[in-house]
Amino acid sequence: MSAKKAARKKAAPQKAAPKKATPKSAALKKAAPPKVPRSLPYEQGKWASAFAPRAPGERRYWLVKSEPGVFSFADLLAAPKRTTCWDAVRNTSARNFMRDGMKTGDLVLYYHSNAEPSAVVGVCEVVREGYPDESAFDPSSEYFDADSVRETPMWYMVDVRAVEAFVRPVTLPEIKATAALQQMALLKVSRLSVVPVTPSEWEIVRTMGMRKG
DNA sequence: GCCAACGTTGGC
């Protein structure tokens, strides 16, 4: 285990729920002049398809990671309305996926990272599209970021609701051993807590997770 | 615990 895990703090007194994944970095940075959220050229990059205009009714798929010791899928199932805000993400690419890519109704694979075994354990659904992450504004939060101000929020989150628990975990070794899943962003991009999943990848992983035996 | 792969920061 690594540093994280340290997370798990007071419950955010906010709307949805507790904290989750990505712990953060340290610290309180000294007061700095507000920065405008940087816009990366990701629209033209390898993730362009995640942000491209959608066909009418098109649903997209994603994967989010959380350490089970911090916020597990069982915690999500036990949360009010089986819903939580996916706060505390402090990585610009993951932020962009949440702020600009995810839409209500999209389905999300729930992955337990730093777990034994690390695995996809269930499915949740986006029920609220990107909105400012309140924890970044709160000086008492361990996720406080002085660079994020209400006028120009730096960090965003979405709300997700649990849809179904897999009947068995689809482990990382299994994913790595599946030919059709070799291109999954989960395997290709290291250390990103929110990543896109293609429709075929989603179908394969979900089928594996819902099949007994 | 180790370390690879990144992302971010800051000096220049």
Next chain:
DNA sequence: GCCAACGTTGGC
């Protein structure tokens, strides 16, 4: 704008 130093994630 370059790039080295540093921090973080997360598999192993």
